[in-house]
Amino acid sequence: MTVVSSVKDLEALSLTVVAEFDAGVERVWQIWEDPRQLERWWGPPTWPATFEKHEFVPGGEASYFMTGPEGEKARGWWRFVAIDAPRRLEFDDGFADDNGEPVADMGTIHGLVTLEPIGDRTRMTVLSTFEAEEQMEKIIAMGMEEGMNGALGQVDAILAESVSA
């Protein structure tokens, strides 16, 4: 069971997901720090992400696109707000136009990631805060995509987790 709990705050429009991994904090930090590893999990398998820019320093920017089954591209940007390796990462995430420029009226998601050691394992907490419902709706409509097919086999497991959460 990877995700151990989740909490939603409907007024703040935030989601907190807590996951635990069989790896040390330094190793888990790499999946954020190394764009080649980040690419392997950020987008669903049929909408893989490609990071063209990944300036992993405070104030640095990342630029990425996700490629759909028919070659269509959805672009996004990040700005790294704070980085405290290997424990804490804060960044803003938003949509970009075809030139990679931020689309202002789509708003941003603020992400706060914390890693804590539990013995030789790691607990990762991701707090995502949206600016507006309309923004969530668009992000989710794009983010759900083809990944849902592969996820169907996991429905039972997810429902079982929800019950025990």
Add this chain to the structure above:
Amino acid sequence: MVVDQLGTQLRDEEIDRLFQAFADTTRRDIVRRVTVGEYSVSGLAALYTMSFAAVQKHVAVLERASLVAKEKRGREQIVRANHDGLQKARRLLDEYEIIWRQRADRIADLLAETAPAGPGRTHENQQDGNRKVEG
């Protein structure tokens, strides 16, 4: 602060309906389209190589999952994204949770690899965190 209660039977059924709703390419496409604009059922039907009745069925599945709402306007049935206050916020957060659960599973798979061997991945480009690509 309104914090969603996890683990109720009702919520499981809702998540199940969401999964079913998103399990189909046409339904995902309909959701994307009505998120950015309004479509009539016949307008949607014209987009796909399937019968009007089949498209109507897809819309009904999305309605049951509270993803879209239908409203009669003259002779047309207009399909739009469902706007429903806190209920909608919870549904959106439910969907976003599914995205993160999938990401967490992919991370666990990645970490389980003893010798990472992704496409085109070498020790050198692992070090190169600030690569820039033109275009």
